[in-house]
Amino acid sequence: MFKQKICCIGAGYVGGPTMAMIAEKCPHIRVEVVDINEKRIAAWNSDTLPVYEPGLQEIVERNRGKNLFFGTGVEDAIREADIIFVSVGTPTKTYGHGAGRAADLCYIESAARMIARCAKGPKIIVEKSTIPVRTAEAIKTILKANSEEGQFQVLSNPEFLAEGTAIDDLLEPDRILIGGEHTEGGQAALQVLVDVYANWVPRERILTTNLWSSELSKLVANAFLAQRISSINSISALCERTEADVDEVARAIGADSRIGPKFLKASVGFGGSCFQKDLLNLVYLCEHFGLPEVAEYWDQVVKINDWQKSRFAQNIVQALFNTVIGKKVAILGYAFKKDTNDTREAAAGYVCRDLLEEGAQLSIYDPQVKLEGVTQHLLYLGVSQETIDKQVHIAESAEESTKEAHAAAILTEWDEFKTLDWASIYQQMLKPALLFDGRNILPVEETRKLGFDFRPIGKG
């Protein structure tokens, strides 16, 4: 009945939405997303998806059970598929050689070994995960050692979607990148994948390269994007000393078509599962290939980001007369950006950790992140459960969070924060009422007129 079968190993923030879009646009292809995490798969099959992403629920509901399936039968799915996407996590290594920098490829290796064990007949293996340049070599070695000549073709097809806009990004990608080997088999496999995307992406936006360019381009794209944020954030500190306004500076420089206006929004610091991990990985690779100067250059992007986050927390402590012990501080937003429930590397976590160390009582409100998400993230950052129990409260609304607080800090740019009744929030806070805008979403003059001691980023 179906002309082609695709299986995707890993039902996460990338695997789920990406496969849902392929199923939506290719009714002739059967798509099965598999994962070893039973809870996650159960959630994909329920009304409460594990990933919050505008527009995702509708697409999943339209296609689930028709040509889109979520399951835990990884081995069967591998056996049946013509194309196998590998979309497992590639977090920063936390142990052994390269800890804190290199990518941990244990999930990639386990997926490759599973494919080698179960696959019968020819398969196209697609690296969807972000991986260090030349990882395909390792995958090929594992596969070759366990298969007949030419049974497997490995392609690199990194994903460029951003969380919060995943569906729009998948619907109209700036480009699709596919890397393959310059052999007859490699080019034939590459064409098969090009044809899948061509069901909805204009051909001129489907770029094809060799394997290594494709793998490296993904790391470099994230490094360039993150570098713009660290650049403008470094300038935000200079603006605060000089009474220049960082948003005005960003607008002025972004109007130059050579620079462009995007990704110049000063903030409390970038977060998310990708930027820091991929930068650290790039740094590690440069060191590995004997390029310490290049490694140092990119490492600075991470350092500025760390500094921006801790600078923000320090500013709160300083403004509260150098002590926050026992003081209630409202935290508005915890997700690493708006329109996602993802907390990975969220700047809010680092700010909260620093404030908790200083003894503050935090009242946290986020429209999508609740107690479990906050607790998991704070534990990951080394905050003890005892501290969380004693000093962290999860509020049901921004109003509850700010009630009788000494200070409030906006850490995620959720749209609903722009339209809160800030006048009444001011009334119910302790005075002086300090308001820190880590996303520069509130108008400076109007907010100050309400009575707040208002501290945006990069504005004198």
Ligand code: NAD
């Ligand atoms: P994720 O942690 O949300 O999902 C990965 C999933 O893989 C998990 O559910 C895990 O249980 C599963 N898994 C691990 N080993 C498995 C195995 N052997 N068999 C079956 N399932 C297995 O990760 P993510 O955010 O979807 O990221 C996946 C990859 O995509 C990473 O390499 C990441 O760098 C890259 N990426 C992420 C984004 C993003 O916005 N999150 C964007 C572009 C690229």
Ligand code: UDX
């Ligand atoms: C990023 C890349 O954009 C995407 O192409 C890649 O596939 C995965 O990594 P993501 O991390 O989901 O996507 O979101 P992104 O919009 O890039 O934002 C990352 C972080 O940077 C967020 O914390 C965001 O708030 C911050 N940011 C972004 C800024 O502080 N200022 C900006 O101007 C833009």
